[in-house]
Amino acid sequence: MKFDHLKDLPKAESLLAMEILWQSLSQNPTEDLTPPWHQQVLAARLERLKSGQESCLPWDQAKERLRTLTRPTPSH
Numbered sequence: 001m002k003f004d005h006l007k008d009l010p011k012a013e014s015l016l017a018m019e020i021l022w023q024s025l026s027q028n029p030t031e032d033l034t035p036p037w038h039q040q041v042l043a044a045r046l047e048r049l050k051s052g053q054e055s056c057l058p059w060d061q062a063k064e065r066l067r068t069l070t071r072p073t074p075s076h
Contacts, residue, residue, distance in 0.1 A: 006017060025033060034042075048054040057065065
C-alpha cells in the first residue's frame, strides 16, 4: 500500500487524515502505543531522575525555555 500521495494533500485534509488515524490508533485505551525502544529510553530517564543524575523543570519554565531557544534572532 502506497501513501506518497498524502504528502500532497492540502493542510486541512492532512490534519483531518491525521486525526482519523489517531482516533483509529487510540480506540483501545488498554493498548500500549509506545514502542519497546521508547519505553526503554523513558525508563532509563526516569531512573536517572530518581537517582539524582537528572533534574527537571516545572512545565511553565520548560515551555519558556523552549520558546527562547526557538525564537528567531533579529537581524542587524
